[in-house]
Amino acid sequence: QAGLTQPPSVSKDLRQTATLTCAGNSNNVGDQGAAWLQQHQGHPPKLLSYRDNNRPSGISERFSASRSGNIASLTITGLQPEDDGDYYCSAWDSSLSVWVFGGGTKLTVL
Amino acid sequence: QVQLVQSGAEVKKPGASVKVSCKASGYSFSSHFMHWVRQAPGQGLEWMGIINPSVGSPGYSQKFQGRVTMTTDTSTSTVYMELTSLTSEDTAVYYCARETGSFDSWGQGTLVTVSS
Numbered sequence: 001q002a003g004l005t006q007p008p009s010v011s012k013d014l015r016q017t018a019t020l021t022c023a024g025n026s027n028n029v030g031d032q033g034a035a036w037l038q039q040h041q042g043h044p045p046k047l048l049s050y051r052d053n054n055r056p057s058g059i060s061e062r063f064s065a066s067r068s069g070n071i072a073s074l075t076i077t078g079l080q081p082e083d084d085g086d087y088y089c090s091a092w093d094s095s096l097s098v099w100v101f102g103g104g105t106k107l108t109v110l
Numbered sequence: 111q112v113q114l115v116q117s118g119a120e121v122k123k124p125g126a127s128v129k130v131s132c133k134a135s136g137y138s139f140s141s142h143f144m145h146w147v148r149q150a151p152g153q154g155l156e157w158m159g160i161i162n163p164s165v166g167s168p169g170y171s172q173k174f175q176g177r178v179t180m181t182t183d184t185s186t187s188t189v190y191m192e193l194t195s196l197t198s199e200d201t202a203v204y205y206c207a208r209e210t211g212s213f214d215s216w217g218q219g220t221l222v223t224v225s226s
Binding site for chain 1: 145154155156157160169171172205207211212213214215216217218219
């Protein structure tokens with residue numbers, strides 16, 4: 001199944017801002033927006049935001065999502081060591097009738 | 111709080127089937143659809159399908175159509191995912207995830223290893 005496109009890796013310094021991107025098309029990201037998930041090694045993913053910028057309760061305001069056309073973005077401000085991990089975007093694809101995921105971005109906090 | 115507790119790790123031979131369970135608690139079981147997502151070792155996430163627990167109606171990714179069956183037992187608030195005709199390509203951690211706008215709560219994962 002076709003997936004979303006994410007850069008494989010991003011490195012940023014502690015306390016800096018990271019912006020992760022996720023490219024889709026008009027049938028997925030451009031249609032109903034994207035969700036963002038964080039995953040640490042050996043743990044299940046954790047939802048950070050959905051349908052562009054809806055944050056579940058308990059998720060820090062340092063995480064904010066947005067969308068421009070078919071590209072979704074996740075901005076993480078004031079990077080902390082615990083932000084180190086893998087980040088996945090996901091969207092419902094109305095043409096394929098599947099949820100599609102990006103390949104994930106490995107965020108390294110230096 | 112919402113909890114999804116999955117069954118334990120499995121080792122299967124090629125050609126066999128596996129059935130993974132996911133027991134929900136802390137919320138109204140019938141009010142939320144449940145996804146199944148898998149993750150091969152060192153790889154990304156792959157959506158397998160979704161089921162409506164209140165009526166038991168599933169929707170599967172075409173990739174798994176014919177090999178996967180998702181069912182529910184409302185009396186125990188448990189959803190099941192059975193995958194047949196296993197190959198080494200099915201070695202992965204299998205997750206259930208509750209649907210609330212997206213995948214808002216996840217089980218701990220069940221490692222399924224397919225090896226002769």
